[in-house]
Amino acid sequence: MTTVHVVVPDGVDDPQRPSGGNAYDRQVCGGLADLGWSVLEHAVPGPWPRPDPSPREALAGVLAGAPDGAVVLLDGLVASAVPEVLVPEARRLKLVVLVHMPRGLEASAADPDGVCAREQEVLSAAAAVVTTSRWTRTWLLDHYALRAELVGVAEPGVDPADVAPGTRGGGDLLCVAAVTPVKGHDVLVDALAEVSDLPWRCTWVGSLTRDREFVEHLRSRIRECGLEGRVRLMGPLTGLDLHWEYAAADALVLASRAETYGMVVTEALARGLPVIGTTAGGLPEAVGRAPAGRRPGLLVPPGDPAALAAALRCWLLDHGLRRGLRHAARERRDSLTGWSETAGRLERILAGVVP
Numbered sequence: 553m554t555t556v557h558v559v560v561p562d563g564v565d566d567p568q569r570p571s572g573g574n575a576y577d578r579q580v581c582g583g584l585a586d587l588g589w590s591v592l593e594h595a596v597p598g599p600w601p602r603p604d605p606s607p608r609e610a611l612a613g614v615l616a617g618a619p620d621g622a623v624v625l626l627d628g629l630v631a632s633a634v635p636e637v638l639v640p641e642a643r644r645l646k647l648v649v650l651v652h653m654p655r656g657l658e659a660s661a662a663d664p665d666g667v668c669a670r671e672q673e674v675l676s677a678a679a680a681v682v683t684t685s686r687w688t689r690t691w692l693l694d695h696y697a698l699r700a701e702l703v704g705v706a707e708p709g710v711d712p713a714d715v716a717p718g719t720r721g722g723g724d725l726l727c728v729a730a731v732t733p734v735k736g737h738d739v740l741v742d743a744l745a746e747v748s749d750l751p752w753r754c755t756w757v758g759s760l761t762r763d764r765e766f767v768e769h770l771r772s773r774i775r776e777c778g779l780e781g782r783v784r785l786m787g788p789l790t791g792l793d794l795h796w797e798y799a800a801a802d803a804l805v806l807a808s809r810a811e812t813y814g815m816v817v818t819e820a821l822a823r824g825l826p827v828i829g830t831t832a833g834g835l836p837e838a839v840g841r842a843p844a845g846r847r848p849g850l851l852v853p854p855g856d857p858a859a860l861a862a863a864l865r866c867w868l869l870d871h872g873l874r875r876g877l878r879h880a881a882r883e884r885r886d887s888l889t890g891w892s893e894t895a896g897r898l899e900r901i902l903a904g905v906v907p
Contacts, residue, residue: 555590556902557618559611559626562597567790569759571730572815573652576684576708576894577627583895584902601633601655608637615641621907625682628652635673642677646905649675650682653812656695657833658734672696679905682706682898685813687834706898708815709891713795715824715882718802722867722874723752726801726825728794728816729808730759731767731785736807736830739857741770743807745777746861750868754805755784757797798823802874803867806830809854814838821848821884826877828863830854842883849877 558581564574585591594614598607611634618624621644628651631638638647656668663669675681675696681703683689689703718724729735737756744754760767767785774783789797804820806829817827817838827839827849841847850867852859866873 553588553590554903554906555592555622556584557614557622557624558591558593559614559624559630560593560595561600561627561629562595564595568761568788570788570790572708572813573627573629575815576652577650579709579891580706580895580898583891584899586892587895587899589899589902596630600629603633608634612637615645618645620644621646623648623902623906625650625902628654631678632671632674635670635677638674639677642679646679646907647677648680648682648902648905649678650684651675651688651692651812652684653810654688654692654695657691657810657812668695678702680704680901682901683812684708685834685837687837688812691812691833704897704901706894706901707889708813708818709894710815710818710822710888711891713798713819713822715885716799716801718825718878721751722802723750724800724802725752725754725805725828725864726757726797726803726820727754727805727807728757728797728819729806730762730788731756731770732762733766734808734810736809736854737770738766738773739809739855739860740805740807741773741777741779741783742857743860743864744779744783746857747864747868748777748779748782750865752864752868753782753784755786755797755801757786757789757794759788760785798825801825803828803849803877805864806835807854807860808832808835811835811838818888821881822888824878824882824885826850826867826874826881828860828867830860840884840887842880843887844880844883846876846880848881848884 560577596610623646625648631649632655659667804827811833813834832854850863
């Protein structure tokens with residue numbers, strides 16, 4: 553039996569802090585165990601990716617306890633922030649970094665904290681790098697000059713789900729994302745305000761504590777636009793509570809400014825829900841196309857409220873469009889892959905670095 557040490561951020565199972573990265577980590581740990589690996593999980597505490605000395609010491613202790621030649625899979629949220637801890641250990645351990653969202657993707661052009669340089673140092677020292685989309689792999693190769701053969705892809709899987717019935721008018725909209733600037737909720741509010749003459753309601757599911765000032769600004773903007781009662785901020789939901797929100801929806805709306813994949817997209821498509829979103833990053837890859845070539849949704853440029861409003865207006869007014877997109881989403885549903893395939897792809901990457 554081959555052993556893999558998996559380093560994840562503390563709180564990976566916290567229902568108040570759900571994220572695509574946490575869900576992915578949990579799924580692949582279980583999947584690798586099912587494939588016969590001995591999975592030793594290490595949750596390191598701290599405000600990752602901006603740790604203080606104590607979390608750095610905790611991570612250093614975990615790595616020091618791994619035997620020479622051990623395979624260590626690290627969540628990029630932890631790994632990319634601490635080259636001073638990881639790079640020295642890369643000489644004796646087989647470090648594999650799982651990049652959900654490159655830190656450099658959100659760094660400013662000036663990057664005064666050297667985020668990009670630190671992330672590049674870690675990834676260059678790793679025995680392998682795993683990304684969750686082809687788009688992310690290309691971004692890393694373009695920006696960090698990594699060796700192409702060392703960067704692999706293990707796209708997220710999705711659990712099977714029943715098809716959501718939808719409503720005739722298509723006005724039950726769902727947004728599943730932490731309420732932060734990068735997810736574009738401010739763009740979404742402005743777009744919804746432009747279609748306030750039409751019947752709809754929009755449910756927001758996601759953390760309200762990542763950026764409290766931004767959330768309060770949005771609440772004020774919702775009031776200014778007269779959208780109280782039509783936009784519901786539910787906070788984070790998991791399990792059956794989240795399932796029922798998907799089941800009651802007509803479409804997923806996602807106004808992201810940046811995404812590497814977008815697991816909520818395939819969760820929606822698994823229920824036959826079309827996606828009204830943006831072309832940011834790996835989102836088009838996640839949305840994909842039905843076998844006949846039709847995209848199961850409408851995608852617009854990120855950061856453009858007018859374009860998003862136009863897409864919403866088309867969706868809400870055109871019954872034929874809704875019917876066609878629902879048909880494409882249900883066809884796309886049949887081509888989605890499960891988590892066992894994700895685990896299999898990851899296993900092949902890990903096997904490639906086993907001494």
